[in-house]
Amino acid sequence: MAEAHPVGFQWVMEAKARGAKVIHVDPRFTRTSAMADQFVPLRAGSDIAFLGGIVNYVLQNELDFREYVVAYTNAATIVTDGYRDTEDLGGLFSGFDPETNTYDPESWQYAGHEQNGAERQDHARQRETAAALQHETHGMSVKGETERDETLQHPNCVYQILKRHFARYTPEMVETVCGVSQDAFAEVCQAWTTNSGRERTTALVYSVGWTQHSVGVQYIRTGAILQLLLGNMGRPGGGIMALRGHASIQGSTDIPTLFNLLPGYLPMPDAEKHPSLEKWIDAVRHPGSKGFWANAGAYGVNLLKAYWGASATVENDFRYDYLPRINGDHGTYRTVLDMIDGKVKGYFLLGQNPAVGSAHGRAQRLGMANLDWLVVRDLFEIESATFWKNSPEIETGEIVPEECRTEVFLMPAASHVEKEGTFTQTQRMLQWREKAVEPPGDCRSDLWFFYHLGRMVKQRLAESTDERDRPILDLTWDYPVGGERGDEPSAEAVLKEINGYEVATGRPLSLFTEMKDDGSTLGGCWIYTGVFADGVNQAARRKPGREQSWVAPEWGWAWPANRRILYNRASADPDGKPWSERKAYVWWDQAKGEWTGEDIPDFPKTTPPSYRPDPGTSGVEGLAGDDPFIMQGDGKGSLFVPVGLIDGPLPTHYEPAESPVRNPLYPQQASPTRMVYRRPENPLNPSPPEHDTDLFPYVFTTSRLTEHHTAGGMSRTVEHLAELQPSMFFEVSPELAAERGLKHMKWGHVVTARAAVEGRIFVTDRLTPLRIDGRIVHQVWLPYHWGSNGFVTGDSANDLFGIVLDPNVLIQESKVGTCDVRPGRRPTGRALAEYIAGLGRAAGQHQAASVTAPAPATDPAASKPDEEPT
């Protein structure tokens, strides 16, 4: 955090100054570790084992915040009899289908919620379409009423299942899997549990390297289980803070440029599952569920109305049929492989540099070299714009300019001070930026580019009678233009459309509860409704922090409804009183008959704590007065997730797709449902139980330096930053340096089956050799900021990774892999191509051999599980 989010880290230091204990868990000692009370080095890829060990410690010693857990989580909820755990099945859950490597989740349901026939979920399809990503705000679409045993004694209640599931995550096992000593582990367990409960809260902070694992979603799930058990959710000083890495990456998820989502986490319609408006809405609304998704009809209709305006009417289902349909994996990695196969013709890159920033850079560049046309919009001449000119594949001869047909348009972009608009930062807060100066030369905002592209496309099709062009012709696109050049669209007009307004009067909506499903209101992103409340740009508010309460509600605007802590009903006890005075945040005011406090209460304002719905009530009225998790179908925090996850209802330690270690916990080696693309250009290093894993005996991971930003497009091009961190390097421990003959500050290179990446060797005790399962495992660390352009150049660490994805969200495993480290520079030119091909062959030959070898030496994702379930 101190490295990549330094200014945010000032609040950690404030907390420390007030007596908070700071623990840093990371494969490598960083600037954060330097300021922490305790630094715990662990093996990259072992986080579920580590956190699972703490969960086990909490459960075995009954240190959970019992009153919170019983009332606010699904601990008491009873799961169907048919459920079988990884404890019973060698690391698999019940319902596994080795043909598709996916689960039938029928046996994971709550008792009484078992589905049948058409209602059943198709996980193979859900994996293809990253369906779990919808749950960023969805919560679980389970029915509201559940069977519960609040004594937590029923053998199939979630609490007991959780206890059995994590029983083998003992301190000894944590030591074996993670390389963390039992003493260090005990210190973390004690600190976390003694600092949680009624009077105290503990915050869990992760950076989004956590998401870059084949089990990334389950990493975060383990953290969520722990924080729920300890009563740290929805309370000040608690929570799970995702430190996201780009200025508006939260915004680009909320108003998604993502294949499977529409604004406000509405799903892109699926050709098969959502044939009609009603089916699409019901898939979100999930009739019978509690909470605010019950109004999904209004959210969906308002979006369609914002897109197609007057042409969208009740009679034509608001032009639902205008939406294109998805029917499989259309994620960025699938798309890149489709480029290599010649299926994709045109590609836009909008402030993104996949040649350096995405996993498997070579595949990225080969894909771009096989397009008809590429439009790059950026501040600088980034590597993704010059792959035809100076990429590593030019050097190896794999891309020859005279033979590469891709037409490239490099369109200069306006910077953040040359346009106005909102960023959404990592805590869901929108902040409006004023424009300081005009963009120079041909530089233009993306608002300008897309507005005018749309205008020109509409013009070209104006006379078309082709039905397929109707969605373009009927699209509302009449944004006012102005500015010094007279042609800049108004960002405020767009924000007003995002916020939503009454169609007849133009009155901006104040809250999404004002949205109607009859076409009388429109709004482009329901969760952002209120950012333009009262016709005022609330995101532009700048009341100084020192002049308002510590929550600072009058600086910017946070979705939803300017709420700063989600699920804050949980900061009060079931009776609506703060759990403790020092942690008071939101509470029930009996005299006024409403919820009140420091923040906007995240609960129906006048629903008293004592309210109990009549049986069968769903929607917002279905929420009991003590159901704080208002976006969850049952109103409870999910310790166990019966619906929505592809890889299991509980987190389970699987080894990374590439690991030098046999999974010490289960016969199942790696995540059985991980997304693998078996292709010649995507070889994977062998892992146990395959043989010859000593080809790539070390673990490597990557992260950022304070002085650079992601793929370097905004930092290698900046003189000061380039000077501060001028060249590619990588870090190894003194022990590994001795083992491989690596000399401090001399050249060395890291190799995988995909690439060889060179840099200066930095020998440092910031990396600790770890004892894993009885032997020493070394880790190598690389920054990933360099490429071939800018003031300073160097090899790109992301070239080392292959493409293996988390099945829930289709994000790649690019924070852990296996490698070898060699002294000296890598070969160049044709020799480099031969060198890498040799590494790939070594890995590939091995894999070919292992596939034909007798069980259990097969790769689960390729064919079947490592061992048959028993």
Added chain:
Amino acid sequence: MGVREFIKGWPVYRQLTGTDPLGRGAAAKSSHSEQLTARTSTADSVARSVCPYCAVGCGQKVFVSGGKVAQIEGDPDSPISRGRLCPKGSASKNLVTSPLRQTTVKYRRPYGTEWEDLELGTAMEMIADRVLATRSATWQDADDKGRPLRRTMGIASLGGATLDNEENYLIKKLFTAMGAIQIENQARI
């Protein structure tokens, strides 16, 4: 200059007699530095902005003189950042004024070995033509069971996490209307 003035001109005297015994403030100030003015105090205008790097969302004040960015500093009013900026945020004036900034359109024709210049308007026309031609050539009306798809798989896009919400909104709106679905950004990476 008399002896008295000479002595008063000595920082150590001011240190001993003034309010700055450690000599880290007023006592150390020379007459030269007293006459200097900060770029920020003579700026024509100040824009309230937000740092473009990570997602913490630190407040920035962008000082403008003569139509150019003169300085970018942390905004002390921000309850997020309280005026601080990290090395990247502090260098963001350098980002927007970098000599490497591209300010004209560059074009690489198929099989070309060098960039060529292109008018912005021409480039926009060419891109619009290509989008429509590709969409037309790769259009899918329905799947093999006759279910509507209404899309093109020939056009993809990647990016948005460094852009504004308003920009992402128009990007998704336009691509959706055109039937382009392979629209992705850093949140998938």
